[in-house]
Amino acid sequence: MMLFNSRYEVGVFKSLGDNQELVIEVGQQEYTLTLSDDEMADVEQHLVNQENLLIPFDKKSKQLMLNTDPNYEEEDMEELMNISEGGDAHGQK
Numbered sequence: 001m002m003l004f005n006s007r008y009e010v011g012v013f014k015s016l017g018d019n020q021e022l023v024i025e026v027g028q029q030e031y032t033l034t035l036s037d038d039e040m041a042d043v044e045q046h047l048v049n050q051e052n053l054l055i056p057f058d059k060k061s062k063q064l065m066l067n068t069d070p071n072y073e074e075e076d077m078e079e080l081m082n083i084s085e086g087g088d089a090h091g092q093k
Helices: 037-050 072-089
Strands: 006-016 020-026 030-033 054-059
Touching: 006 037, 020 054, 037 054
Parallel strands: none
Antiparallel strands: 006 020, 006 054, 020 030
């Protein structure tokens, strides 16, 4: 669990440019961050996991605080699909 204080705010995703530039709005201020390939993948994964356009942002270090852990729901569904496929192979449903 992440506790927020005056150093951290939630930014709103605005755009992702061709040059791997992420634009977010934090409060009344807009930030443009140039991301590495790994950071781009993390941002994409964070946005998919969160299913919204909010990104926690550290105003002091000017860094994103991303959650890239996979959703448990996706893992559970995958496991259920594998179990289902195994049951079909044995003539069960």
